[in-house]
Amino acid sequence: MSLLEINNLHVRFGAGATAFRAVQGLDLRLEVGETLGIVGESGSGKSVAMMALMGLIETPGQVTAERLAFVGNDLLCARPAARRRMIGKDLSMVFQDPVTSLNPAYTIGSQIVETLKTHAPASRRAMKVRAEELLAAVGIPEPKARLAAYPHQLSGGLCQRAMIAMAIACEPKLLIADEPTTALDVTVQAQIIDLLLELQVRHHMGLILISHNLAVVSQIADRVIVMYAGEVVEEAPARTLFASPKHPYTAALLAAIPENNPIGAPLYSLPGLVPGNLERQANRCLMANRCDRVREECLLERPCLAMDADGRIVRCIAPLNGGQ
Amino acid sequence: MAYSIPESATVENAADSSLSDVWQHLRHSPASILAITYVIALLLTALFAPWLTLHNPVEQFREHLLDAPLWRGGTLDFPFGTDDLGRDLLSRLIYGSRYSLFIGFTAILAALLPGVVLGMLSAFFPRFLGFGVMRAMDVLLALPSLLLTVAVVAVLGSGLINTIVAIALVQLPGVVRLTRATAIGELAKEYVAASRIAGAGVLRLLFIAVLPNCIPPLIVQATLGFSVAILDAAALGFLGLGAQPPTPEWGTMLASARDFIESASWVVYLPGLAIMSTVLAINLIGDGLRDLLDPKLRVR
Amino acid sequence: MGANEMAPVLVAKDLTRRYRIRRGWFRKGGHLNALRNVSLDLEEGKTLAIVGESGSGKSTLARVLAMVDVPDTGHLHIAGKPVNIDNRKQLRPLVQMVFQNPSASLNPRKTVAAILAEPLIVNTTLNRVERRKRIGEMLEQVGLSAEHANRYPHTFSGGQAQRIAIARAMILRPKIVIADEPTSALDVSIQAQILNLFSDIQNRYGTSFIFVSHDLSVVRRVADEVLVMYLGSAIEQASTSELFRAPRHPYTLALLSSTPRMGGTGSIERIQLEGELPSPLEVPTGCVFAKRCPQADGHCVQMPPALEPRGRHSVSCHKA
Numbered sequence: 001m002s003l004l005e006i007n008n009l010h011v012r013f014g015a016g017a018t019a020f021r022a023v024q025g026l027d028l029r030l031e032v033g034e035t036l037g038i039v040g041e042s043g044s045g046k047s048v049a050m051m052a053l054m055g056l057i058e059t060p061g062q063v064t065a066e067r068l069a070f071v072g073n074d075l076l077c078a079r080p081a082a083r084r085r086m087i088g089k090d091l092s093m094v095f096q097d098p099v100t101s102l103n104p105a106y107t108i109g110s111q112i113v114e115t116l117k118t119h120a121p122a123s124r125r126a127m128k129v130r131a132e133e134l135l136a137a138v139g140i141p142e143p144k145a146r147l148a149a150y151p152h153q154l155s156g157g158l159c160q161r162a163m164i165a166m167a168i169a170c171e172p173k174l175l176i177a178d179e180p181t182t183a184l185d186v187t188v189q190a191q192i193i194d195l196l197l198e199l200q201v202r203h204h205m206g207l208i209l210i211s212h213n214l215a216v217v218s219q220i221a222d223r224v225i226v227m228y229a230g231e232v233v234e235e236a237p238a239r240t241l242f243a244s245p246k247h248p249y250t251a252a253l254l255a256a257i258p259e260n261n262p263i264g265a266p267l268y269s270l271p272g273l274v275p276g277n278l279e280r281q282a283n284r285c286l287m288a289n290r291c292d293r294v295r296e297e298c299l300l301e302r303p304c305l306a307m308d309a310d311g312r313i314v315r316c317i318a319p320l321n322g323g324q
Numbered sequence: 325m326a327y328s329i330p331e332s333a334t335v336e337n338a339a340d341s342s343l344s345d346v347w348q349h350l351r352h353s354p355a356s357i358l359a360i361t362y363v364i365a366l367l368l369t370a371l372f373a374p375w376l377t378l379h380n381p382v383e384q385f386r387e388h389l390l391d392a393p394l395w396r397g398g399t400l401d402f403p404f405g406t407d408d409l410g411r412d413l414l415s416r417l418i419y420g421s422r423y424s425l426f427i428g429f430t431a432i433l434a435a436l437l438p439g440v441v442l443g444m445l446s447a448f449f450p451r452f453l454g455f456g457v458m459r460a461m462d463v464l465l466a467l468p469s470l471l472l473t474v475a476v477v478a479v480l481g482s483g484l485i486n487t488i489v490a491i492a493l494v495q496l497p498g499v500v501r502l503t504r505a506t507a508i509g510e511l512a513k514e515y516v517a518a519s520r521i522a523g524a525g526v527l528r529l530l531f532i533a534v535l536p537n538c539i540p541p542l543i544v545q546a547t548l549g550f551s552v553a554i555l556d557a558a559a560l561g562f563l564g565l566g567a568q569p570p571t572p573e574w575g576t577m578l579a580s581a582r583d584f585i586e587s588a589s590w591v592v593y594l595p596g597l598a599i600m601s602t603v604l605a606i607n608l609i610g611d612g613l614r615d616l617l618d619p620k621l622r623v624r
Numbered sequence: 625m626g627a628n629e630m631a632p633v634l635v636a637k638d639l640t641r642r643y644r645i646r647r648g649w650f651r652k653g654g655h656l657n658a659l660r661n662v663s664l665d666l667e668e669g670k671t672l673a674i675v676g677e678s679g680s681g682k683s684t685l686a687r688v689l690a691m692v693d694v695p696d697t698g699h700l701h702i703a704g705k706p707v708n709i710d711n712r713k714q715l716r717p718l719v720q721m722v723f724q725n726p727s728a729s730l731n732p733r734k735t736v737a738a739i740l741a742e743p744l745i746v747n748t749t750l751n752r753v754e755r756r757k758r759i760g761e762m763l764e765q766v767g768l769s770a771e772h773a774n775r776y777p778h779t780f781s782g783g784q785a786q787r788i789a790i791a792r793a794m795i796l797r798p799k800i801v802i803a804d805e806p807t808s809a810l811d812v813s814i815q816a817q818i819l820n821l822f823s824d825i826q827n828r829y830g831t832s833f834i835f836v837s838h839d840l841s842v843v844r845r846v847a848d849e850v851l852v853m854y855l856g857s858a859i860e861q862a863s864t865s866e867l868f869r870a871p872r873h874p875y876t877l878a879l880l881s882s883t884p885r886m887g888g889t890g891s892i893e894r895i896q897l898e899g900e901l902p903s904p905l906e907v908p909t910g911c912v913f914a915k916r917c918p919q920a921d922g923h924c925v926q927m928p929p930a931l932e933p934r935g936r937h938s939v940s941c942h943k944a
Contacts, residue, residue, distance in 0.1 A: 041811035185677035215884035269816035536733035
């Protein structure tokens with residue numbers, strides 16, 4: 001039984017024909033202990049998809065899916081109370097900006113205790129001790145003193161560690177990290193990534209890492225999904241994906257990284273912009289207006305996510321041949 | 325070329341469609357629509373008062389003292405009845421709206437103009453001007469507003485203009501504080517630094533760069549200040565300190581109607597209703613505006 | 625006179641900037657040492673990168689160099705002229721700035737035309753027609769079109785907004801443009817477009833750039849020289865190729881090894897930094913980096929090292 005199963009997830013904002021299609025037909029499967037990376041730029045729908053999973057999308061957003069199951073439990077038909085029981089305890093999320101994700105009016109300690117109170121209530125003292133253990137587990141120095149600290153008194157790195165402590169407080173089976181290191185300094189980024197890896201191994205957690213930073217994803221993901229304009233355009237094991245991308249968008253992302261360009265020449269860059277609402281409704285490949293390999297067939301209908309001749313999953317009628 | 329002209333694909337409405345946005349938003353709120361309709365109707369009646377009224381508001385009809393209104397068996401001659409001096413109530417109410425609206429407009433204008441300037445300057449020069457101005461405003465705020473208006477009128481004398489000055493003075497601290505707070509927030513933003521680097525001087529920074537961004541909360545403040553002004557004017561009128569009889573100002577009308585609460589209640593409740601419904605309508609509009617302008621600010 | 629002897633377009637010597645922190649009426653305030661004796665120079669037509677993490681003082685330095693902030697001590701010379709209170713306004717057109725968050729740096733209540741016209745109105749005597757022409761040209765040069773001038777900033781994407789900000793910075797044809805993390809808030813593919821735009825501008829106009837960044841992979845591409853900052857001090861300075869080939873300061877080494885690279889953690893031995901960045905309010909007496917340095921010893925804690933120049937590669941470290 002998979003840890004997470006998502007079939008045909010759609011998220012739309014607004015109603016009727018002009019609704020904005022933030023996520024279009026996402027399929028996702030995650031096994032216990034696996035790390036999945038979701039890569040995409042702004043407008044790709046990666047964060048929206050995860051928020052939909054957590055039940056955080058409110059009207060005018062609409063979430064529909066054929067299947068949305070966590071540890072075999074159906075999340076779609078679950079009532080809010082049942083859903084809340086599942087989420088937070090077994091399914092946790094860490095967000096991008098730690099300083100604003102924490103409540104500035106409460107101490108770190110009380111916020112962790114509140115999480116514990118909801119899902120694993122115990123005596124006050126027991127919960128305080130557990131909170132201290134958690135802070136130590138995430139590498140915060142002087143954990144006992146830090147329990148009484150307010151978010152604004154901690155640096156970005158410490159705040160993010162505190163957020164992670166809250167997220168793992170109830171030993172979740174799955175942790176979703178949405179751009180956890182983007183707001184942090186480079187040296188701190190490295191520490192947080194190491195921490196996530198270590199926690200995952202220790203608790204045998206599933207981990208979904210969302211990022212637009214390909215380098216960060218390449219370091220810890222087993223498998224990677226690339227999203228563009230609400231759709232999955234490629235899915236592959238991390239090493240394979242980065243060594244030989246099949247979809248032109250993946251290749252473009254890799255090519256745009258400064259490291260991958262010889263010094264002196266202009267950086268490769270993808271012309272044009274991410275498709276807006278109008279373009280997403282058209283029945284053609286969403287990359288067509290920016291792709292340098294575009295053909296007539298690309299404009300006739302939207303390609304499906306399918307396995308190509310080499311056994312790679314890609315949404316393109318003329319995928320690249322490895323090593324492009 | 326390594327970079328090309330990006331298509332303007334993502335962004336839908338290029339034009340700044342504030343008016344249609346306003347309509348879209350208000351469409352869903354029947355209270356706002358009612359309120360706007362009421363205020364527009366009021367404005368029109370105030371404007372066309374001479375053509376809409378049946379009688380002169382100060383003319384006394386000796387044979388028709390305290391005539392009942394239509395719904396209490398009155399005649400179409402005096403649909404809202406007459407007061408204790410035989411003056412047609414409907415005409416007085418309609419002409420009274422002129423006074424209320426005039427007082428409202430001029431009072432907030434008189435509060436906004438110096439208030440905004442003082443607020444902006446104290447945001448920009450916190451140590452020299454800011455300190456002094458804010459302490460002065462604190463003094464004004466320490467006095468209960470009605471007492472302050474009464475005090476000002478006592479010093480300057482009663483009458484319409486002095487009423488307006490008194491009301492404006494009471495509203496001044498609110499405007500100054502709001503402007504200063506908003507301006508301080510805006511001054512910390514990067515586009516101000518960018519203007520500074522472009523070479524903009526203090527005046528240009530304050531009034532061309534920052535001021536337009538401070539306007540939304542001021543609009544809401546002005547709308548609510550309008551209704552407060554009307555209430556204050558009515559209060560002053562009621563106390564006999566504002567417009568003097570026979571001026572058909574709603575508060576003054578209330579003052580002279582005190583004795584007739586039991587015998588001819590319409591002389592009391594009609595001006596009261598007029599005040600109440602106008603203030604309510606304006607407050608509803610202010611609320612609607614606030615809802616409208618806040619999320620838009622966030623989006624921007 | 626060879627190219628080496630051309631006077632640098634910007635010279636900064638011993639810039640220091642301290643902020644007084646008030647802690648209320650009953651507690652003694654402290655000083656925040658944002659900059660401590662920072663010196664640098666920028667050669668004409670070249671790009672200098674200032675690298676550092678939060679609290680390093682790089683943004684303060686950017687503001688001081690842009691003449692927005694006044695240093696407490698130190699000198700600043702732009703195009704050979706010393707900067708003081710009197711001539712700031714005249715020198716303004718020579719130094720312009722591009723900010724990190726493109727949408728925040730554009731006045732939301734002004735049209736693009738008004739935003740681009742402002743520097744022209746304040747600093748030149750062009751009339752309206754001439755201004756409009758210049759604005760149209762500038763927009764075309766940054767990859768937009770003249771029609772975009774009538775729109776408001778919020779109707780543009782992040783990348784487009786940054787182009788507008790660059791157009792605004794370049795419209796006075798400044799000698800120096802200071803870019804404070806101009807691509808940090810942008811997606812990778814847009815970042816590439818903007819970086820290309822910068823190099824295009826440099827080729828076309830010969831503008832000198834000061835690029836503030838924490839992203840070393842970007843720095844490696846765009847910069848000719850790099851200045852590494854930590855807690856308000858300049859700790860290493862070298863040409864880009866030299867810095868990446870043979871970094872000497874332990875912090876630089878740690879920074880380089882922390883930069884995530886494609887291909888997994890195994891490829892580079894990551895140097896783990898102990899602890900957190902100390903607060904800039906309590907700057908240690910000795911070397912600023914001693915508390916976290918894997919190579920620090922007692923001497924490091926006591927004595928602040930000086931910036932030792934060795935050719936064009938300077939390091940402030942006892943151990944280097």
